[in-house]
Amino acid sequence: MPEKPTSRIFHGSRVLGYVSTHVPFVARFIKRRGETLLCTSVGKWFHTYGCDKFRLLSVSGEHPGPITCMAGDNYHVYTASENNIYAWRRGCELKHVYKGHQAPVKIIYPFGPHLISIDEANCMKVFDIKEESIFMEQTFDGKSFEVTAFCHPPTYMNKILIGSQQGQLLLWNLRTSKLLYTFKGWGSTVTVLEPAPAVDVVAIALANGKILLHNLLYDQTITDFTHDWGQVSSLSFRMDGVPVMVTGSTDGHIVMWDLEERRVMSQIESAHSGTVNGLQCLMSEPLMVTNSEDNSLKLWIFDMPDGGARLLRKREGHSRPPTLVHYCDPTGENLLAAGRDSSIHIMNTVTETFNKSMGRASHNRKASKRKKRLEKDNLILPPIVKLSSCMQRDKQWDSIASLHAGKFVCTTWSYNKIRMGDHKLKPPQIDKGTVATCLTVTHCGNFVVIGYNNGQVHKFNMQSGLHRGHYGGEKHLAHKKALRGVETDLCNQRVITAGADDRLKFWHFKSSTTAPYHVMHLEESVSMTKCHRESGLLALANEDFSITLIDIDTTTVVRKFDGHRSKINDIAFDSQSRWLISCSNDCTICTWDIPTATLVDIFELPDPASSLSMSPTGDWLATTHRGELGVFLWANKLLHQRAFLKPIDRDAVAVPRLRLPTAAPEKPDIEDIGTIDIGDEPEYKSPEQISAELITLSDQPTSRWLNLLHLDVVKRRNKPKTPFTVPKSAPFFLPTIPSLELEFDLEKDKDGDDTTKMLIPEDLTTLTAFGKKLSACQTEENYVKCIEKLKTLSPAAIEAEVVSMAPDAGGTVEVMKQFLLLIDAMLKSNKDFELAQSYLSLFLKTHAPFISQNRDLRNVLETVEATAAVSWSRLQNLLLYNICVVKALKDM
Template identity: 75%
Template sequence: MAETNSRSQIFAGARVLGYVSTHVPFVSRFIKRRGETLLCTSVGKWFHTYGCDKFRLLSVSGEHPGPITCMSGDSFHVYTASENDIYAWRRGCELKHVYKGHQAPVHKILPFGVHIITIDEDNVLKIFDIKDESEFLDLRFETKHFQITTICHPPTYLNKILLGSKQGQLQLWNIRTSKLVHTFTGWNSRVVVTEPAPAIDVVAIALANGKIILHNIRYDQIVMEFVHDWGTVTSLSFRMDGAPIMVTGSVKGNLVMWDLEEKKVMSQIQSAHYSSVAGLQCLSSEPLMVTNSQDNSLKMWIFDMPDGGARLLKKREGHSLPPNLVRYCEPTGENILAAGKDSSLHILNTVTETFNKSMGRATKNKKASKKKKKHQVDNHMLPAITQLSSCMQRDKQWDSIASLHENKYLASTWSYNNICMGKHILKPPEVEKGVIATCLTVTHCGNFVIIGYSNGQVHKFNMQSGIYRGHYGKQNTGAHKGALRGVETDLCNQRVITAGADDKLKFWHFKDAAAPYHVLRLEESVNMTKCHRDSGLLALANEDFTITLVDIDTMNIVRRFEGHVGKINDIDFDCQSRWLVSTSMDCTICTWDIPSGQLVDIFSVEQPCTSLSMSPTGDFLASTHVGELGVFLWANKLLYDKVFLRPVDRNAIDVPRLKLPSTAAEKPDIEDIGVIDLNEEVEYKSPEQISEELLTLSGQPTSRWLNLLNLDIVKRRNKPKTSLTVSKSAPFFLPTIPSLELEFDLEKDKLNSEKKLLMSESLSTLTPFAKKLNACENYTEYKECLEKLKTLSPSSIEAEVTSMAPDVGGTIDVMKQFLKMIDVLLKSNRDFELAQSYLSLFLKMHTKTISENAELRETLESVEQSATEAWSKLQSHLLYNICVVKALKDM
């Protein structure tokens, strides 16, 4: 029977980087208490909350059972729809309500006072009460006659909503009476957007045929009409800062500003997004506009251009197409380079999302791309990045990153320091038609980049100047007879290693490039290479799904790993070159132990991993996957947990399938929300005593008990040099209890009043504390007396203990009761330091009286026995800890 394993021995999902937005329109909410507008964007099964002030990520919601289909919000909640249910969130991460009842996925949500209105794909409109989650109304529409596509609430129209349809008609409904108020004939084209205008009774209606109509719904008349020539309108908004401007976004990613007074186009922004503009919202009372798109970006624009147009102010963006390359680029392990099919290069920070940067898109002519006008298409863009290599040794002086592009012979450079594309395009002097660059590497010193081509040639370029510096092998035949599959250099720039499709591994001197000094024949064709320069190990991923390990110092094959059943996509060493991590199209990620030559960990993922990279510090494994826009981080469990690695037989176990990491920590599924208490958690209170066997301190400040034996010295030291003068008529005030908090001693007045009423009590010379102590019989009563002592100042405690003697108004019984209180306190193992301090003060004050009285001596013997047991227990624990610490130091 196969052994089962539910998780990876080494890696655990941490989080995902690079997600910003999807096709779902964002939600903007002005929070009066913060004085800031918050933006909520969907990222699949979660949504992010950003602040407009600094455009930084504030919170991440819990996971939904499926992708979020639509979002909305009011001043209290953010509402999200996933599958057939609607969820209400507070503070962006606290789930408060779940609304069930729909039998189809929900695609429209509108908060409406104390209700929310939802519409599903079956053309059913439901209204829910927000607080009690009850269903208030259910309206069903016939799809053939009126299929709902939009919903809005015209201001000042009490209890009324306006619905747009696929047929082009509009209907005004009173949801309180559930009656149809009016039907607008429409324009025989699908209604895609309805947005109330700042003017009363006017609603902007965008149609699928490109028309934008400002319609007066009170009189059913057209106010003005526009024709949108830049694709179908997907979003629409009005400036709310007093300017008569309407802004529209289209499926082509364009933004158009319309002047409503002049009834014409005022300005436009071509290719504001690389994909359709999903959401567009002008902020209230500010010349600002926010847009989001399916290209994984969220952008803020400001209206300060001379022509009244907008310019980009802030942005948060990730890859618009799935990345296929990921590489750690710094020794600190905090930043990752990610390259995607969208030709862009991004820097992703593993510590905070605020430091994520986009280095732009690759272009053949950087100057021409900058001079390109807004309405022109950039024809200089390069295709997707296929290979990436970097070295940060000279990053401050010149470009430090080099990349290859799909089906191109040229290579581009990038500046990590300036966060932009470099100024060099590297290409050999003579290139045959159809030749493409297949592999490259940047030397460890950062001065050179070596590139291999499909015709078997290997060329060297200078990174600082971009000048061609020669080739390896003969000019005509090249370094190999077939295409280059890999090129690597050693740590000291003394050797160059090339692997070709001719199944040969050649070793070259870095400077003497005429002929290789050693050739190693391989049994299998090489698909890709990876070199760990510090250890001198070279890994070859072969086309038969095996991995070969070569020692470049001895030029021999030292290890061979077999286990993958699909094309190997990427390989990488860990920082100490003890592990080799590989991934293939069989959806598995394997970790091989190099010293033992064994497979020590394997797990599978939902989507095949296209690229991976181990952190230089060994804390994370970064990976990219097919169809995913993010970069996923896997934590190394050996850094925080005890893990004992052993060889794994892939054929004898069930390979564990791990879920891809999410944007937040793992949380319970939303489907189980019915059993989760949504009320506020009870604040945890520490118990008074963890265990009765342990000694517990009181926590009182040392000024209350440490100097009780030396109060006479303290008083002498603090005695004023000049005598205090008392005013003739001192103002009346209530007596207070000496403590850290201001509290009035109300018991004093109560006792004074009792003294006036009870003449027998007035003859007593005992203090109120002594009377209370004299009446104690059990632990609870003794504890109350102790709590009273804790509130007194050191001088008051000394006065109370001194007044217990018979010669100053006390009694022997009170002294016995005080000793019993100390005895009970020592046996309970609580307030250990107070018991020792109070006992020392009592013995100092009443030594003579105790020696003359037999009853006090008998009581004191019991106290002595309890104190001895407590001290011996404390001494044994201290000595044991000292011995353990000393033994650890001597190891």
């Protein structure tokens, strides 16, 4: 099967910055963990966070389409995507799939052993959770009753309350499939239904802003409230014994209502910059969790003097798609992302726990913070369109500068303080319609150079925010037309400016000069610039979709790259200035090899990349894309595998189309998940010996053979301090075998002749059971059995067996010869090398005087010596060869 075309260099890794969508979150208390888990939708996946530290715990598998609604119970998390519903365990294990709907599912509600769901065709289905079968089905007439909300009143067995767009409510018995009661309604759409802590009472939120506490038993309204901060989108009651109702609105406000005094107790204005889609008070705790379509999840605590809540923890990303990404530190772990929501976020590529928000750009940061109405705040600046940073002086003063769409002002930011700076950089004389178009922060971090659409270039001090000069002659004009790019070199000796007048000018940095020291006439108009200060290379993205590379030291064009078919959005160099990476509106990302001036990699994406940045360590490529809220990371495959990059002719090859990286590792689609029967796969067992030519060690612990040579030391160390006393009447014990496991010594010589006529049984002979088995050995298989027997004995038991082989200890010369032949067989097999050496050493140490006086034993010992010499010679040659090779490599 041919391989799927892919990128030669980059592989999609993961996405950063996704927290929440418009789908309300699911809160589940896990008793075993003692923690509440929060599940939020992020498109085709959902994240699971721990409520204690808001740490990301798991990421689910990919759904066929975006998640439309979520729910949860004690066992599962239920998600709906398109026409199907999925049940998940532990946040990432798919357990059930419920099919049967003919339209996308919009509401799901767990109800004991059943799961209730409503689709956009107004069809209600009740599934059996375990069997995945349809228990009940009911279709409502959308013209007279379109379902909008669900709830189960406590103490109402088998009954659910259904709200409609027409304002009516139905009390339905699921067990009997009968309609019990119809509430006429209040002439407005029911948006939220939530049971109150009081019996028979349900809170009903209407589209007209009314909130009703209604008694279902008597069909009477107890009290009502009027919500003046937008339509109610979520509602919950405090579950820690305080009579407070909390509501969230479509304008992002949160209101707390005192139910005893029936008034507003407190409110949080602009708690979210979008609709408060999910709101829930945690059980028995003064805590509240909210999520919104502004890509945020927040935890609030009720500890304010007026009974209100303050923000305790939060996880948030960009509320609108970011358009800029920039690595900001030399470690490559943190990057800056900015975009249309006028905010800058710090994202960590190692763990999302370290992600931080630097806030939104404002004309007056302190005033905006006091007003807390960020979405409608007139002080908020337009989206950020340009970004530059240098962390050399980050601890002393601001290190980041940014430009805003349609504005001449340049804002500064502090990476160290994680907030917007106090400086607003403005030129001394401002003409009407002046807009800042490009900027760069110098390598030392002391200055920022800004270019404007009127052709002016000004220099500012980052520490004080003061104007430090300009470049250009008449009317401070450096170019006759708008600036398209401004760059500085590594040593702050030169300033390079590119304008729409097709001129590239080189200026002396230190003194404000009226004329450049060199001017280059460009053949094409420039749209943007990017400079790699370490190598002195300047890349120009031209309006004819080509890229020109200029050496700023020699002021000459050194390379030109053609291949894009639409406007170039961004350019990035790798850390070694060997690659030039560019993205374009034609949805492609190209990698150009600078030394050979060739295209070495290209791939296409579903959405065009608006910005890209290469990690200083060369391991990640970060990109942002139109319509996407996240920052996507691509891993550099060449750091882990070897590949030869050949030139690519774009017109001659098919451009591979890749998917954007996801929050989880790539897995098969949910529809393809099934059970694969692979049969009984045999368990792999390592062979006893790889090759007969090699020497193999045993799998015995070191103490089992090393202590054989030092048993006298071990015995002295383990000698009891008090003498052992024998009991008067010792109980009867069966003899046991000294080993790691309890085994009785019931072994008999089964190979003996049962027809013997001796009256004395063999069990009363002086030889041990091992000695009897050893004396009967005649073949190699018998020796193998004796070796396995020795491996089960402890060092003390092995010593006892060796000592008992001597004739004066009850043994025989034949048994001693058989033991030497056993060692000879071990050495010839090249197995258990260290055991054979230790057994031989113990045998010689114990019986050396007797062996020297017996000719038969000496002859057998000479045979063992010759076998041992051959084994050691082979091992010695291999060791010396490896030592020589290692030494030669060290000296190279």
